[in-house]
Amino acid sequence: MLGGKKLSAGDKNKRRPSSSIQILRIRTQDLTTGRIELGPDSGFSSDFTHQDFQLFDFTHQDFPFPNVQYEIIIFSRIPFPNLFSWNTLIRAHAAGPDPRLALLLFARLLSDGPDDPDKFTFPFAIKAAAALSALREGAALHGMVVKSPFFSSDIFILNTLVHFYAACGDSGLALRVFDNIPSRDVVSWNSMINAFALGDRWDDALRLFEEMQRENVMPNDVTMVSAASICGKKCDLELGRRIHAYIQRNDDIEASSILDNALLDMYVKCGSLEDAELLFHSMNTKDSISWTTMLVGYCKLGHFHAARHLFDQMPDRDIASWNALISCYEQSGRSKEALDLFHDLQQADVKPDEVTLVAALSACSQLGALELGCWIHAYIKKNSFALNFHLTTSLIDMYSKCGDLEKALDVFESTKNRDVFVWSAMIAGFAMHGEGKEALDLFEQMQEAKVKPNGVTFTNLFCACSHAGLVDEGKLFFSKMLPVYGIAPNAEHYSCIVDILGRAGLLEEAKECIRNMPMPPSASVWGALLGACAIHRNVELGEHACKHLLKLEPRNHGAHVILSNLYARSGNWNAVARLRKSMKDSSLKKEAGCSSIEVQGVVHEFLVGDISHPLKEKIYLQLDEIASRLKAVGYVPDKKLVLQDIEEDAKERALSLHSEKLAIAFGLISTSSPAPIRITKNLRVCDDCHLVAKLVSGIYNRDIILRDRFRFHHFTGGLCSCMDYW
DNA sequence: GTAGGGTTAG
Structure with a gap:
C-alpha cells in the first residue's frame, strides 16, 4: 500500500522498478490497524515485482548466506509463492548484508502476500529490525503482535522482541516485554540477562541470573557465556572463577568454543594471565577468536614480546588478529611498532579493513606522521572504502594532529553525514590550533544541524576557550551544560574550567570552583590548578595543589616537574634540590622529552x-x-x-x-x-x-x-x- | 519443510 491506497495489479506492471531501496517507514498510526504501511517519504515505490529481486546486487563478497541469490531466482520464478517461501526469503534477508530488504518484503507480504504473516514470519522480521536498530519499525511489529490473540503470548516472538529492544539500546523496554511473558523459558532469561549486559546494567543482569535459578530455570551454555562476559566487564575475577567452576561441575552445560572463548576473555579482562593461559592451553579447539583474545591479554598487560610470539605462531590469522595487535601497539603509545606492523600486513598482502585503517591513522596522529596519514587517505579513496563516521573522525583527527588543519577541514566539509564525533573532532582540531572563534562557530553550526553535543564536545570546546583565552565564553558554556544540554559536568570538565580560569590568572575563582565540585576533585583538576600556579608564579597555592595531586597520584612525575619549575622560576634552588632528592628517592624519573x-x-x-x-x-x-x-x-x-x-x-x-x-x-x-x-x-x-x-x-x-x-x-x-x- | 538467546579488533 502506498499513501493509504491499495494498488491494483495493473498499477504494478505499469511502473518502473525502483533503483534505490531505502528503509521503509512505518507510521505509528498504523499500529491501530495492525497493518504496516509505507510512508510517502520511504523512497520505496511499490512497483516492485518479484523479477526485480534479480536486479539487486547480491554479489557482495562477504555475503553470509550463499544460497540467497539462488533462492531469489527460485522465488522470482514461482508464480504464486506461498507463505513458506516468503518466510524463507525474509529470514535470508534478515541475516544478510541488507536487512532492510527483509522489512521491505514484510511490508510487501502484507499488501500482496497470499496470507497474513504467521508466527514464523514475525521473529524473522523483528530480527531484521534488531539488526538495523530500527526502533520505530520494530515497535510497529510489536504493535501488530500485541493485538493478535495468536501471537501476543508466543514465546518465540516475545523472546525476539526482548532481544530487539536490547539491540536498540533500551533495556527498559526489553524488561517490559520480559515481565509480560506468561511462561518464560531459558531463552527468555538469557535474552533479558543479555539486554541488561548490553545496557551496562551488570548488577541487574547478575540479579536476574540468580533469580532465574531461584525460579528453577536451569542456566545453559548461553547463560554462562553472558555471565562470564559480565564478570569480565565488571573485572570480578572471583565471581568469574566461580562461574568457571560451576560450568566444570555441571555436565548438562554443553561445552562450546564460544563458551571457552567467553571465559578466556573474562580472565583477560580481569587481568589474570595465569588463568587465561591455563584455560587456553587446555582448550581442544582454538579458533581465531581464542588466539586473538589471548593475544589481547598479553598486549594489555604489556607483554609485547609474548604477544608478538603468539601472533607469529597463530595457525590462521584473520584481519581481527592483525587489528588486535596493531591497536594494542597504538593504544600503548607504541605508534612506531603499530605502523611497522601495518606495513607487514601490506607486505603479507592482507587487505586492511576499516578498523585497521582507524588504528593506523591513530598511530599517525600520535607520531605526527603526516605523509603516511596522507597515503592512507589516498588508499581509502583508491580502494573506495566507504567513509563511515569512524574513518571520517580518524581522518579529521589525523590531519589536525599532524598540523594540517586545512586538510582536516577539507575532509569535514566533504562529508555530508556528520555525527557528534565528526563534529567534535573538527572542534578539537580548531581548538588545538588555537582557533577558538572557529571552534565556537562550528559548535553553533552543529546545533543548527540538530546534532546533540555530548560530554566530549564540551571538553573540546573548553579546550578551544582555554587556548584562545576565551574566559567568558568558557564560563558561559560551563553554566549551560546541565540546564540547556542535559549533560552533567564530570571531573574532566571541571579540570577544563579550572584550567581556563587559572590560565587567565583568576586563581581564586578556580579555587572556588574546585570547592564547589559535586564530586571529589580528581588529580587532573589539581593538575590544572598547579599548571596555572606555575604560569602565574603562585608558589603557595601551587604547593597546595601539588600536595593534593600527589595524594591521589604519588607517582605523578609531571607534578614534581611543574612544582620544580615553579620553584626554579622564583629562584628557590633549595626547594628544587629537595624536590629532586625526593623524586630520586622514590625512583621517579622525569619523562624524557622526545x-x-x-x-x-x-x-x-x-x-x-x-x-x-x-x-x-x-x-x-x-x-x-x-x-x-x-x-x-x-x-x-x-x-x-x-x-x-x-x-x-x-x-x-x-x-x-x-x-x-x-x-x-x-x-x-x-x-x-x-x-x-x-x-x-x-x-x-x-x-x-x-x-x-x-x-x-x-x-x-x-x-x-x-x-x-x-x-x-x-x-x-x-x-x-x-x-x-x- | 521455516522460529528465539552468546565470544575477539574499534
Missing part, C-alpha cells in the same frame, strides 16, 4: 642531547650556526628552567640540546622552503624552545609547526600563533 620529525615518510626521533642520528655531525654544526645567529640578534638563553642547580655554561648547553632544537636543526638541513618544518613533541614545549622557534622562523624565513603535548604552535616571521598564551 621530538619527532617526518622526512619523506620516515619518522626521526630525537631525545635531549641525542647523538644517535646518522647525520649527527651536520645537525650539531647546524645547531652552532643557529646559536651564533640567535646571539647576533640579542637572544639570551632562559636558564631558569634547567632543573639542576649546575654551572651556568653547562645549563646553557643542556638548554641548547633540547630535543625540539635538535629536530629544528635537522628540519633545516633536510627539508627546504617553502615546506614548513613539522615537529611533534611528547611534552609541553619549554619557554626557551618556544622563543628559539619564534626567532628561527624569522631569521631563516621558515615556518615551523610544532605540536606539543597540548596544542599546536605555528611559528612564522618571528611570531607564534599562540600569542605566547599556552
